[in-house]
Amino acid sequence: MRIAEIFYSIQGEGELAGVPSVFVRTAGCNLRCEWCDTPHASWEPVFEELPLDAILTRATALLPTENVPKHLVFTGGEPLIAPEAVELTQRFADDGWHVTVETSGNVYQPVQCDLLSLSPKLANSTPWQRDAGKHAPAHEQHRLDLPILQRLIDEYHHQLKFVVREPADLEEIDSILSQLRNVPLQQVQLMPEGTDAATLSRRAEWVVEACKDRGFRYCPRLQVELFGNARGK
Numbered sequence: 615m616r617i618a619e620i621f622y623s624i625q626g627e628g629e630l631a632g633v634p635s636v637f638v639r640t641a642g643c644n645l646r647c648e649w650c651d652t653p654h655a656s657w658e659p660v661f662e663e664l665p666l667d668a669i670l671t672r673a674t675a676l677l678p679t680e681n682v683p684k685h686l687v688f689t690g691g692e693p694l695i696a697p698e699a700v701e702l703t704q705r706f707a708d709d710g711w712h713v714t715v716e717t718s719g720n721v722y723q724p725v726q727c728d729l730l731s732l733s734p735k736l737a738n739s740t741p742w743q744r745d746a747g748k749h750a751p752a753h754e755q756h757r758l759d760l761p762i763l764q765r766l767i768d769e770y771h772h773q774l775k776f777v778v779r780e781p782a783d784l785e786e787i788d789s790i791l792s793q794l795r796n797v798p799l800q801q802v803q804l805m806p807e808g809t810d811a812a813t814l815s816r817r818a819e820w821v822v823e824a825c826k827d828r829g830f831r832y833c834p835r836l837q838v839e840l841f842g843n844a845r846g847k
């Protein structure tokens with residue numbers, strides 16, 4: 615499997631924010647978000663090819679003691695395009711790990727996980743301003759697949775996390791939610807886009823108000839607050 619990095623840190627986002635977790639980040643993504651915060655796993659992937667046994671061994675070795683709860687965050691890139699995604703998540707689950715899978719939700723694989731963290735990409739992600747927009751049409755074509763998203767929502771305990779940049783993004787979210795079934799409002803999270811504390815703080819003002827108005831959950835980016843979005847932390 616193509617692995618960009620394996621590291622032990624604190625989950626920064628979503629309902630498990632604050633939980634010490636081992637992150638296994640695959641390299642390769644079927645999208646090219648303009649503001650991607652992990653370009654080493656998408657735009658310019660850097661990776662080593664690792665057998666599944668080695669991934670599990672490395673992840674286990676990062677835990678400080680045997681007593682520490684085993685939390686895995688399987689992320690990317692887009693981890694669900696990895697052909698071995700099902701087998702890897704099954705191996706971790708069989709070994710007693712709590713497994714979170716982070717995905718954009720536009721590709722399906724029957725992974726084994728306790729929490730599926732879905733982050734469908736809005737129009738604000740389309741890279742019209744990068745490389746003369748050459749990736750934008752493909753990104754637009756793939757960023758949302760509502761039948762696949764609905765299947766994932768129906769089959770997994772999930773959270774639905776939207777990265778927002780402008781108040782106008784809320785209309786698109788309302789439209790998407792109106793086309794989905796079985797999404798409790800408390801499972802919907804708004805996360806400001808940004809890789810520095812000042813940007814997040816500025817956007818937080820209206821994002822918090824939008825959460826209050828709609829009954830959504832505000833999603834922090836603790837990794838930015840704690841580590842400045844440094845790679846491998």
Ligand code: SF4
Pocket residue numbers: 643644645646647649650651652653655656657690691692718
């Ligand atoms: S889906 Fe995630 S990893 Fe892929 S380009 Fe977008 S932000 Fe980056």
